[in-house]
Amino acid sequence: MKLPQAIPLKPCTVSWFALLGLTTITYELSARAPGQALMALVLGVMLVKAHLIVSDFMGLRHTRLLWRIVMAAYLAVVGGIIAFTCLTA
Amino acid sequence: MKFQSQKVAIPYFVGALALFLGQIVFGLIAGLQYLNGSFLFPELPFDIAHMSHTNLLIVWLLMAYMGAAYFIVPEEAQTELYSPRLALVTFWIFLTAGALTILSYLFVPYAHLAAITGNAALPTMGRGYLEQPLPIKVGIVLVALSLLFNVTMTLIKGRKTSINLILVGSLWGLALLFLPAFYFPQDTVKASFGWWWIVHGWVEGDWELILGALLGFILIKMTGVDREIVEKWLYIIVAMTLISGIIGIGHHYYYTGAPAYWIWLGTIFSAFEPIPFILLIAFSFKMLLARRREHPNKAAMLWALGTPLMAFLGAGLWGFMITLAPAQYYMHGTNFTAAHGHLAFFGAYAMVALAIISYAMPLLRGRIANSAAAQRWEMTGFWIMVLSMIGIALALTGAGLVTVLLQRAADDPMSFMQVQDKARVFFWLREFAGLAFFIGLLVYLRSFFIAGEYGYAGEMKQALAA
Amino acid sequence: MATEISVDYPQALPGDFAIWIFIFAELVVFAALFAAYAFARSAHLEMFDAAQATLDRAYGYANTLVLVTSSYFVARATQSIKAGRATRCGHWLAGALGLGGVFLALKLAEFQQDLAHGISLSTNLFYMFYLSLTFFHFMHVVMGMAILAVVAYKAYAGRYGAADHAGVETGASYWHMVDLVWIILFTLVYVVH
Ligand code: HEM
Ligand code: HEM
Ligand SMILES: [Fe+2]
Numbered sequence: 212m213k214l215p216q217a218i219p220l221k222p223c224t225v226s227w228f229a230l231l232g233l234t235t236i237t238y239e240l241s242a243r244a245p246g247q248a249l250m251a252l253v254l255g256v257m258l259v260k261a262h263l264i265v266s267d268f269m270g271l272r273h274t275r276l277l278w279r280i281v282m283a284a285y286l287a288v289v290g291g292i293i294a295f296t297c298l299t300a
Numbered sequence: 301m302k303f304q305s306q307k308v309a310i311p312y313f314v315g316a317l318a319l320f321l322g323q324i325v326f327g328l329i330a331g332l333q334y335l336n337g338s339f340l341f342p343e344l345p346f347d348i349a350h351m352s353h354t355n356l357l358i359v360w361l362l363m364a365y366m367g368a369a370y371f372i373v374p375e376e377a378q379t380e381l382y383s384p385r386l387a388l389v390t391f392w393i394f395l396t397a398g399a400l401t402i403l404s405y406l407f408v409p410y411a412h413l414a415a416i417t418g419n420a421a422l423p424t425m426g427r428g429y430l431e432q433p434l435p436i437k438v439g440i441v442l443v444a445l446s447l448l449f450n451v452t453m454t455l456i457k458g459r460k461t462s463i464n465l466i467l468v469g470s471l472w473g474l475a476l477l478f479l480p481a482f483y484f485p486q487d488t489v490k491a492s493f494g495w496w497w498i499v500h501g502w503v504e505g506d507w508e509l510i511l512g513a514l515l516g517f518i519l520i521k522m523t524g525v526d527r528e529i530v531e532k533w534l535y536i537i538v539a540m541t542l543i544s545g546i547i548g549i550g551h552h553y554y555y556t557g558a559p560a561y562w563i564w565l566g567t568i569f570s571a572f573e574p575i576p577f578i579l580l581i582a583f584s585f586k587m588l589l590a591r592r593r594e595h596p597n598k599a600a601m602l603w604a605l606g607t608p609l610m611a612f613l614g615a616g617l618w619g620f621m622i623t624l625a626p627a628q629y630y631m632h633g634t635n636f637t638a639a640h641g642h643l644a645f646f647g648a649y650a651m652v653a654l655a656i657i658s659y660a661m662p663l664l665r666g667r668i669a670n671s672a673a674a675q676r677w678e679m680t681g682f683w684i685m686v687l688s689m690i691g692i693a694l695a696l697t698g699a700g701l702v703t704v705l706l707q708r709a710a711d712d713p714m715s716f717m718q719v720q721d722k723a724r725v726f727f728w729l730r731e732f733a734g735l736a737f738f739i740g741l742l743v744y745l746r747s748f749f750i751a752g753e754y755g756y757a758g759e760m761k762q763a764l765a766a
Numbered sequence: 767m768a769t770e771i772s773v774d775y776p777q778a779l780p781g782d783f784a785i786w787i788f789i790f791a792e793l794v795v796f797a798a799l800f801a802a803y804a805f806a807r808s809a810h811l812e813m814f815d816a817a818q819a820t821l822d823r824a825y826g827y828a829n830t831l832v833l834v835t836s837s838y839f840v841a842r843a844t845q846s847i848k849a850g851r852a853t854r855c856g857h858w859l860a861g862a863l864g865l866g867g868v869f870l871a872l873k874l875a876e877f878q879q880d881l882a883h884g885i886s887l888s889t890n891l892f893y894m895f896y897l898s899l900t901f902f903h904f905m906h907v908v909m910g911m912a913i914l915a916v917v918a919y920k921a922y923a924g925r926y927g928a929a930d931h932a933g934v935e936t937g938a939s940y941w942h943m944v945d946l947v948w949i950i951l952f953t954l955v956y957v958v959h
Contacts, residue, residue: 223845227838231831238827241957245815250958257953261946264834268841269942270935273777285793292801293954300808532784539909540791547898561887561894568802572795579787 226267233260250297254290261286301663303374305381310664311391312367313657317745319360319398320650324738326353331731335724348405351431355405357645358429359398364653365510366394366447369471371660372517373451376467377458382450390446397439401432423484427495430481437481444475462531463517466538470509477501489557496552503644504545504573504615511611511652512537512580518604518659519584523591533583537576544572551623554632563625570623574616577648580608596754597662597669599678599747603655606686610647618643618693630708635723636700643693646685654744667753672762674750681744688740691733699726780844781936789943792906796947799902800954803895807958810891815959817892825876826956829869830948833907836865837945840914840938843921850928852921859918859934862941866911873904896955903944903951910944913937 233256240253265282266272272279301307330349333339340349374381381387404413410431417433419425424434432440448471455468480494516530550566553559584605595601618640622631631637658678662670669675702723707713714722779786807814843858880897887894917937920926926934 223838223841227834227841230834230838234827234830234834237830237953237957238823241823241827241959245959253953253957257949260834260949264837264942264946264949268837268945269939270780270841270844274779275777278779281790285797289797289800289950292797293804293958296804296808297958300811529784532782536784536788536791539788543792543795559888561898564802564806564891564894565898568799571798575791575795579791582787 223267226263230260230263247298250294254294258286258290301371301375301660301666302378303380305384305387306371306374307664308381308384308387308391309367309371309660311388311395312363312370313661313664315391315395316360316364316367316653317657317748319356319363321741321745322402323353323356323360324734324741326350326356328731328734328738331727331734334720334727335731344406348410351428352402352405354429355401355431356398357650359394359401361649361653363394363398364657365471365474365514366391368514368653368656368660369447369451369467371656371664372467372514373454373464374458376461376464376517377454379454379458382453382457386446386450390443390450393439394443397436397443401436404433405431422482424482427484427491429499430495440478441475444471444478448472448475461527462534463513463520466509466534467513467517470506470513473506474502474510477506492552492556493558496549500545500549500552503649504548504570505541507649508541508545508576509538511607511648512541514652514656515580515584515604515607518600518655519587521659522595522597522601522604523587524593525587525590529590530583530587533579533586537579537583540572540579541576544569544575548573551625551628554625554628567623567625571620573623574612574620577608577612577616581612584608595669596756596759597659597675599670599675599682600655600659602679602682603651603658606682607648607651607655610651610686610689611644612647613690614640614643614645614647614693618697630704631700634700634703634708635696635726636704639693639696639700642696643689646689661748662753669754670747671750671752671754672759674747674752675754677747677750678744681740681742681747684740684743685737688733688736692730692737695726695729695733698729699723702726779939781932781934781939785936785939789939792943793947796950799899800950803899803954806891806895813890814892817890817896818956818959821896821956822876822879823956825872826952829872830952832865832869832872833945833948836862836869837942839865840941844931844934844938847921847926847931847934848928852924852926855926855934856918856921859914859921863911863914863918866907866914869907870904870911873900873907877901899951899955903948906944906947910941913940 237253237256237260240249240256243249262283265286266279271282326349329340329344330346330353333341333346333349337346370381370387408416410425413433414420414425417425417435419434422434424437425431430437448468451468451471455464458464477498480497483494485491485494512534516534519525520527520530546569547565548570550562551570553562553566555563584607588601588605618636622628622636622640662668670678703719706722707716707719720727839858839862843855843862846852846855846858877897877900880893885893885897887897914937917934920933
């Protein structure tokens with residue numbers, strides 16, 4: 212039997228707290244002196260946040276692999292372009 | 301056809317096709333004048349042929365859309381048209397005004413026409429597509445108001461479907477966007493702003509919504525697919541059109557004296573303008589695959605599926621080719637633009653008009669579909685016109701390329717007339733393709749004169765025998 | 767006989783597939799905007815960094831918290847309707863709408879501040895991007911709120927239920943997309959330097 216699929220309560224709330232925390236980290240980093248390590252950190256945090264929204268809020272963690280790949284590829288491309296332009300600036 | 305009053309669409313459709321024929325004749329003349337500058341001079345100078353060609357284009361498209369509105373709005377609202385008589389009177393006023401305009405172009409020198417129609421009091425004449433004298437422009441507004449009053453009242457008293465809301469809403473938009481025609485300041489930058497609000501606002505905004513509504517209506521009727529599905533697609537297409545098209549107007553503001561940020565905004569947003577056309581293709585073919593019945597009007601289906609494909613080619617592909625600021629830097633106002641204008645106008649707006657006519661005319665004449673023989677003529681006309689329009693576009697693209705290479709991007713640029721001479725072969729090709737187009741149009745028109753309706757029994761027998 | 771059934775079987779995308787076509791199209795549009803910003807920035811590094819330093823990052827920070835939270839509320843609304851609790855679903859959506867309103871108010875205050883400083887699209891390339899990107903996103907928040915309002919209304923009217931929750935998921939997916947692009951926008955425009 213196929214059960215109606217509810218997004219489990221806990222991960223969603225945990226993700227919310229994680230998003231609040233990560234946003235605070237990003238804000239904290241925004242005042243630091245620029246550098247490549249900082250940049251990597253900021254982008255890494257951004258991708259984690261994006262992943263949390265896609266996976267838990269949108270609920271894509273329960274969908275077919277195809278859609279998860281599409282979204283991951285999207286984030287990889289956007290993150291990649293930003294990283295690339297930072298490195299070549 | 302369910303309501304008697306839908307019949308007022310007939311004169312609109314017939315009138316539109318007659319003006320279409322006139323448009324092509326003027327196109328052929330203008331094309332010949334490219335090859336022989338003194339052809340028909342001084343009786344019919346190029347600028348007059350050109351503006352008769354483009355004005356007839358706009359008028360016959362508007363006429364066809366009005367006919368479509370009078371056909372669709374009552375059917376969707378499930379009630380008779382508010383005032384069929386008003387619609388008929390409006391038709392005759394519109395046709396007379398349109399004919400008068402062209403005749404005045406032909407027989408009154410343009411400057412004189414401007415003088416006797418009060419252009420000095422409120423200057424409006426002279427800009428492309430908007431060459432009409434002031435009284436005619438006012439007349440266009442009145443005709444539009446009459447249409448809007450009629451269909452809006454019909455909508456109010458009947459069922460409010462999404463198709464009807466989008467259609468009537470975009471007809472309101474069409475009329476409102478015409479108002480900058482009365483704004484023609486001395487400042488050329490401001491004047492071109494106003495002009496593009498109309499031209500771009502129509503073809504890359506409002507008319508795309510009309511196109512979507514007409515196509516949606518035809519596909520609901522012909523495929524029997526659920527209305528909700530069609531409506532969802534339409535809303536997405538509307539949203540993508542507006543998201544890309546409104547700011548996309550910036551692709552006309554490059555290097556014109558408008559603020560420099562338009563180079564970025566126009567480039568980025570107009571680059572997305574092909575998306576709604578891609579969505580239209582996906583939508584139409586999804587509806588085709590999901591169809592619940594085989595409609596006997598094969599010709600209408602051909603038009604309905606050809607429209608998004610050709611629209612994408614002309615607007616999406618040819619438009620994209622010239623839209624980025626670095627491309628416009630070299631291509632602006634060359635025959636690349638004319639190639640794009642022809643393919644897009646025909647592929648999107650002429651074809652969707654022919655699609656609704658193809659679907660509605662047999663019904664208005666009391667049959668579900670035309671006889672197989674008539675449909676064969678119509679579909680032959682379809683293919684000749686589509687292929688020769690691609691031919692016109694390719695020829696003009698070649699001519700555009702010559703200008704870019706020899707003049708715009710050349711170290712040692714040639715003069716305008718020298719370049720025109722080098723591009724001569726392409727103007728010949730354009731004229732031949734135009735002639736083929738004309739023949740295709742005649743073949744298409746011939747289909748209306750083949751009597752008889754679609755007979756299931758006869759077609760079945762034939763199909764089994766084959 | 768099946769005794770153990772994995773609950774984690776793969777599903778189709780939540781909500782109506784049509785909204786996903788729209789979401790993907792929107793994501794492509796935003797990606798191109800981000801890419802344009804990133805490349806323009808790499809070509810004018812000093813100017814971008816100097817202009818970016820004048821932004822009030824607290825606004826961006828606060829707005830991110832607000833939008834992330836509203837997204838969480840919407841996720842909870844989806845859970846509620848799947849559990850058959852329509853009124854609770856409506857409450858969560860109303861809360862999300864309220865937070866959307868807070869986001870708009872904060873953004874307007876920020877625009878107001880920029881305006882007071884005489885900043886416009888013509889100030890420089892950074893501000894051109896900053897203003898048009900955030901305004902474009904602003905309009906998406908407005909549109910997302912319109913969608914959520916319709917969904918909330920229908921939820922309160924009892925038009926959704928445990929078995930019939932696709933409408934809620936459709937609206938929710940769009941709202942999460944608006945949140946997602948803001949996360950990237952915030953990082954890129956306010957933080958990356
Ligand atoms: C069905 C839709 C469309 C139609 C009917 C159409 C028609 C036209 C026409 C007639 C012109 C020439 C105007 C003039 O006389 O100067 C034009 C110009 C232009 N169109 Fe379109 N167009 C459509 C869609 C698009 C799209 C989607 C794009 C971009 C992707 C685009 C990009 C342009 C550009 C950049 C110009 C200016 C060319 C120049 O000034 O040299 N068009 N269009
Ligand atoms: C027999 C076929 C046709 C021929 C020979 C023809 C020829 C011409 C010529 C010579 C021009 C003037 C170009 C210039 O100003 O340099 C023109 C303009 C134009 N024609 Fe046609 N045409 C034909 C069919 C069509 C059709 C079917 C459409 C649309 C449905 C159309 C739409 C236009 C438009 C929009 C312009 C203005 C283009 C611009 O200003 O960039 N033409 N045509
Ligand atoms: Fe345009």
